[in-house]
Amino acid sequence: MNHMISEQNPEREYRAAMQDAALCYMQRHQAEHLGNDQQLFVRTVAHLQTTLEVPIFLAENLTGLAYGQLRASAGQRRLDLKSSSESVAVLSDPASGKSFAIPVALIFQHLVDASGARPKNPNN
Template sequence: MNVATPCDPQEYEASMQLAALFFLQRHQAEHLGNDQLLFSRAVQHLTGSLEVPLHISEKLVTRAYGEMKCRSKRHQLDVEASSTSVAVVTDPSSGLTWAVPVNLIYERIINAADNRRLRLVTP
């Protein structure tokens, strides 16, 4: 299937990320407990059906996956209040705000021994 790409690369990426998000949402119930397979299928969908290059597909599916997982959560990152060393997280419904040092996020989440990362795996 040939897909005409818009002239604006940001618009193209946004539309392909949206396609990835819709794919993830449609097929999530088929892969309960196996997000890795869902992730891989979404990448294959973008590369195979929409002819998105693999490296771009992986990036866009990663973003879409994060968006899908966070949509049900009400907490948000306050970008304007955050800095390079502190992430400010807000809960709009309760009005609560938390300032979390970035180094703490790195130590406890990113660099944690049990951190699982999504990677492309062919079934």
């Protein structure tokens, strides 16, 4: 009996279907938000809420997971979280097949400490 319950999990199927809906929506609309992934994210959450009546907490969670799928499938340069640590960030470039290990202290030195005062709103 437990075997049948594990095979037919309506909650898991619902979450998977809503995550797929979020991914499809982002794929269709990403060209409208080039350079502003936050707008695409917010718009996708709103779509799940209004069109599919997904509760906001779940819509945000599933959109986040779908966004990860969207970026991973794009073959873009990325931060390799599995290989990174607190002191070393590993960047991966799928196009070249290369990975780069960069000490976090170096990132702070060249990007954070050297940048001076930054605007409070990153969209400025």
